[in-house]
Amino acid sequence: MSLPAPDLHPGEAAALAARTAARAADEGIAEIAYARVDSPVGQLVVVATRRGLARIAYELENGGLDAILDDVALRLSPAIVEAPARLDPLRRELDEYFDGRRRHFDVQLDWALTRSGFGQRVLQQCAQIPFGATSTYKQMAIAAGSPKAFRAAGGALGSNPLPIVVPCHRVLASSGALGGYTGGLERKRLLLSIEGV
Amino acid sequence: MTSARLPPFQRFLDRYREDVLRFLVASVGRDDADDAFQETFLSALRAYPRLRADSNLRGWVLTIARNKALDVHRARGRSPVPVAEIHDRPAARAAAAANATDARDHWERVRALPGRQREVLTLRYGADLTHAEIAGALGCSEQAARRAAADGLKTLRKELDDVPASA
Numbered sequence: 001m002s003l004p005a006p007d008l009h010p011g012e013a014a015a016l017a018a019r020t021a022a023r024a025a026d027e028g029i030a031e032i033a034y035a036r037v038d039s040p041v042g043q044l045v046v047v048a049t050r051r052g053l054a055r056i057a058y059e060l061e062n063g064g065l066d067a068i069l070d071d072v073a074l075r076l077s078p079a080i081v082e083a084p085a086r087l088d089p090l091r092r093e094l095d096e097y098f099d100g101r102r103r104h105f106d107v108q109l110d111w112a113l114t115r116s117g118f119g120q121r122v123l124q125q126c127a128q129i130p131f132g133a134t135s136t137y138k139q140m141a142i143a144a145g146s147p148k149a150f151r152a153a154g155g156a157l158g159s160n161p162l163p164i165v166v167p168c169h170r171v172l173a174s175s176g177a178l179g180g181y182t183g184g185l186e187r188k189r190l191l192l193s194i195e196g197v
Numbered sequence: 198m199t200s201a202r203l204p205p206f207q208r209f210l211d212r213y214r215e216d217v218l219r220f221l222v223a224s225v226g227r228d229d230a231d232d233a234f235q236e237t238f239l240s241a242l243r244a245y246p247r248l249r250a251d252s253n254l255r256g257w258v259l260t261i262a263r264n265k266a267l268d269v270h271r272a273r274g275r276s277p278v279p280v281a282e283i284h285d286r287p288a289a290r291a292a293a294a295a296n297a298t299d300a301r302d303h304w305e306r307v308r309a310l311p312g313r314q315r316e317v318l319t320l321r322y323g324a325d326l327t328h329a330e331i332a333g334a335l336g337c338s339e340q341a342a343r344r345a346a347a348d349g350l351k352t353l354r355k356e357l358d359d360v361p362a363s364a
Contacts, residue, residue: 003303003322003353006222013214020235021207029242030206069205079246080205 025083033083037091040098041187046087047072052108053090055161058183103131105165118144119156129170132195136174158182201250206242217262223304223323224266233265259324260334306353314349317342
């Protein structure tokens, strides 16, 4: 004799898991919450710590959801849950931005995934470039205090963990060429066109 | 990837949510399973960052679920009672009546078994753990786990035989 395991209703465990994850985020038990967000530049994965937004990833360009979360788990903490409600304020700001109704972002940022030193200074300088304006890798290097390090500036911008919100798409080559972009050049072009550049 | 790493918690939750819920429905019944499920995974999450990456995650989370199930049983203040006496309790009577119409659900009877038998049967057949894993979770020998399972099944078989006569 053996006992058949109890039957579950379809979707029952998934719904309960979603409620549990939301609660874990609300009560601060989860250190990190993430959500997937649709946007005109493709599916985004957005990740927040208790301190603020730490990561925006282009799901396709950055290796897929699993790879993106594995990286965050390794570098910050594995206590990660999917909690879309936690990221609603950012989702709203992104919607407004893509609708042309928002020129800068107000959500708190957590710079935990940026490199320290020069790279971080470059990103913080980049964050100051206004909507609709552009700068160059060289200007970024100068502003970050190392005028000759424009390649390193390009590297720091290329590994920007917070694209769109920290607008590395506004940084071009001195020649006026597009340069590179973490989400691919097509997305860089699209973001610049949204801003009327 | 050279060394084992803990998966992001969400992936762990998605992988084991059905196993844990099935075990809890077997162990505490559907009404209490929701809360116990949430408590299980919230406790797991609190401990998760300090967990060794090479841990048996399924066994670990089912052990937590087993402890939450014990809490539920303690909170109910239900000492193990033979099914024959259950009919004195209004809620249990209703459950027994439901069982009479749904012969497939043996779990209400399992929940009324003495603690060790109840636990071994829910871990074995509700969570599909091996007797060795059950022994590890309960801190007993594998032989003791097998014996408790056999005793529990024997009691159930006897009760099931008795039911048509007494119902």
